[in-house]
Amino acid sequence: MTLGLSGTAMAAALVLPALAQESLLPEGFGNPAETPAPKSSPTPSPTSAPTPSPSSSSSLPGVTPPSAVPTTSAASEEEGEDAAEGEEQTAGGLKYDLPPGARRLLTRIGPLTPETGGLAPDAFGVRGQYAAAIMRKTNGALASRWGQILLRRALSSAIDTPETINGADLAADRAGLLLRMGESTAARWIVQSVDYDRASPRMLQVAQQTFLATADPAGLCPYVPAGLAHGEEQSWRLASAICSGLSGDAGPAGWAIGRVRSSGRIDNFDILLTERVLGATGAGRRSTTIEWDKVDTLTSWRFGMATATAIAIPAELRSTEPAYMRGWTVLAPMTEMADRVAAAPDAAARGVLSSEAYVSLLSAASGEEEPPEALAAQIDELRNAFGAASGADRYTAMQALWGAGDNPVQSYAALVATARAAAGLPTSTKVGDDPWQLLGSMFAGGYDRNAMDWASQLNSGSRAWGVMAVGSPRPLAGVSAGSVGSFAGNDDSTGYLRSKFLVAGLAGLGRLSSEQAASAAGDLDLDLGKQTRWSRAIMAAAERREPGMVALIAAAGMQGEWSKVPPYHLYYIVRALREVGLDAEARMIAAEALVRV
Structure with a gap:
């Protein structure tokens, strides 16, 4: 048996009503995609993602703070009072003696409140089992960066638990989806919002994956008794060996290892990796x-144990790791900088890192002894993009960064990195006839107000005009339908997908009348009003005015790459987000679609 999540492909299933309970994801111990539950503003805010110790950046003249949504920075977990105040709780025979004020209720779970950037407690409504089923069937690989930022914020909110589901189970489903999104830090927030003596079997499985994703073997210790009683016995026996070692008990640790x-x-x-962790505790015999x-x-067990003990993982193995594990890697500060x-x-x-956090990480890497030549060159261009003497020189540096990517992901990441620099570029700078990348960079960081300053300089029908629209x-x-037709005339995307996304976005935002939308859609052979279980579910x-559920169903409709997202999905996503008051998120997602196809 192999511990942890295998890096094989996850099944991408589009979720919708009447979801069956069987998993569409591959079997195997500790698969975050399968765990019975088995991650700025809109927030446009460049600081919405958990950040790896960002360094302070100098302020740029003329940069308006990102508008629209509150940030999703870490927040203190809320405390609740236990109805059974003062009673001793047990799990697997171990007593827990928590003071009443430190206990948390299962009726509301999550660290973010509306005051700290979260959604309202009733954001997911009262259909708990339905929400949990969608979470389990969503693979976490979302086309939209802003869709991920919004979903992380929703899943991390202090949500009321519907009567139809156990609070620990719903929390486990939330944390499991966050793990599949690469959001290991946010997943840990949710897991630690449930007292470990109240962890359900489903939560035990997700908790194990969460502490592996965050490379924290010691975090498993409170769950070991219940894990041995209700979880996958052999993996929890290895965890018990580690915990015995941390307590200085070499005998029980060796016995547990021998049994496994x-x-x-x-x-x-x-097992050897586990023994290496034991050696680090001083309890290992050799x-x-x-x-x-x-x-x-590269499974989650191997990732967690190797990262915790600073064992280098070979590059060839890294190259086959699943995408979510790259999120775990970048959020684990003990990982090798390279x-x-x-x-x-x-x-x-993906949205795991904000623009500021990404630049800060690159800056920290440049301070390492003898950084790679390519990284040093990238940092030099970034410095010029932010601090060159003239706007023309700054824009030239940005263009060099935007054109250096070897694939679409790297190219879009470059737009994310330059977001603040783009927002600070003087509007008097000569940027050519179609500066769509400049606007795309600003929107990637949520600087929509700064982008608006360029509106008067755009040519109607250009790609930059469409992004701004x-x-x-x-x-x-x-x-109008006519200006959309001009845009389509310049569209070089496959099947006029970019033009279809433009019509979908404008119609969803209500910026085209129904007659104009119908005319533009007809010219592109686009059925915006197509009805499916998914479209009926999101509307x-x-x-019902459930923004959390809208964000979740929207994510289910944006799995995979943008090229695979049906245009009518974007229409319903934008329209539904507007109806529940998430206008900024709707705009950012629509703009991102035009930038990335």
């Missing part, structure tokens, strides 16, 4: 050498 080895159910490589030659899969930098573009493009805080003058959630 003799069972033959765990790959010996995973030095353990880790050789990766015969290992072809590995964090390699994972950073994907994390920035859906992303600007105020509707542009002159937007029903909007009618």
Whole structure:
């Protein structure tokens, strides 16, 4: 048996009403995608993602703070009073003696309140099992950076638990989805919002994955008794060995390791990693050498144990790791800087890293002794983009960064990195006839007000005009079926997908009349009003005024790459977000679609 999540492909299932309970994801111990539950403003805010110790950046003249949404920075977990105040709680025979004021109720779980950037407690409505089913079936690989930022914020909010589901189970489903999004820090917030003596079997499984994702073996210790009683016995037996070692009990640790080895159910490589952790506690009896030659899969157990003990993971193995694990890597400060930098573009493009956090990470990496030549060159261009003497020189540096990407993810990550620099560029700078990347960079960081300053300089029908038409805080003058037709005439995307996204975004935002939208859609052979279980579900959630459920169903409709997202999905997503008061998020998602296709 191999511990942890295999890096094989997850099944991407589009969620909707009447979801069956069977998993569409691959089996295997500790798969965050399968765990019975098995991550700025809109927030436009460049600081919405958990950040790896960002350094302070100098202020730029003329930069308006990102508008629209509150940030989703870490918040203190709320405390609740236990109805059974003062009673001793047990799990797996272990007593927990928590003071009443430190206990948390299962009726409301999550660290973010509306005052700290979260959604309202009733944001997911009262259909708990339905919400949990959607969370379990959503694979976490979202096309939209802003869709991920919004979903992280929703899943991290202090949410009321519907009567139809156990609070610990719903929290486990939330944390499991966050893990599949690469949001290991936010997943930990949710897991630690549930007292460990109240963890359900589902929460036990997700908690194990969460502490592996955050490379914290010691975090498993409170769950060991219940894990041995209700979880996957062999993996929890290894965890118990680690915890015995941390307590200085070498005897029980060695006994547990021996039991697991003799069972033959765990790959010996995973046992060796556990012994390496024990050696770090001082409880190991011998030095353990880790050789990766015969290992072809990077599982969550291997990731967590190797990262916790500073064991270098081979680059060839890193190259096969699932995308969410790159998010875990970049958020783990004990990881080798080279590995964090390699994972950073994907994390920035996905929304795991904010623009500020991404730049700060690159800046920290440049201070390492003898940084790689490519990284040093990238940092030099970034410095010029932010601080060159003239606007023309700054824009030239930005263009060099935007054109240096080897793939679409790296190219979009470059737009994320330059967001603040783009927002500070004087509008008198010569930027050519179609500065769509400049606007795309601003919208990637949520600087929509700064982008609006360029509106008068754009040519109607250009790509930059289209990005502005859906992303600007105020509707542009002159937007019509005719101007959309001009845009389509310049569209070089496959199947006029960019033009279809423009029509979908404008119609969803209400910036085209119904007659104009019908005319423009007809010219592109686009059925905006297509009805499916998914479309009915997201509009029903909007009618019930459930922004959290809208964000979740929207994410289910944006799985995979933008090229695979049907244009009518974007229409319903934008429309539903507007109806529940998330206008800024709706605009940012629509603008992102035009930038990334």
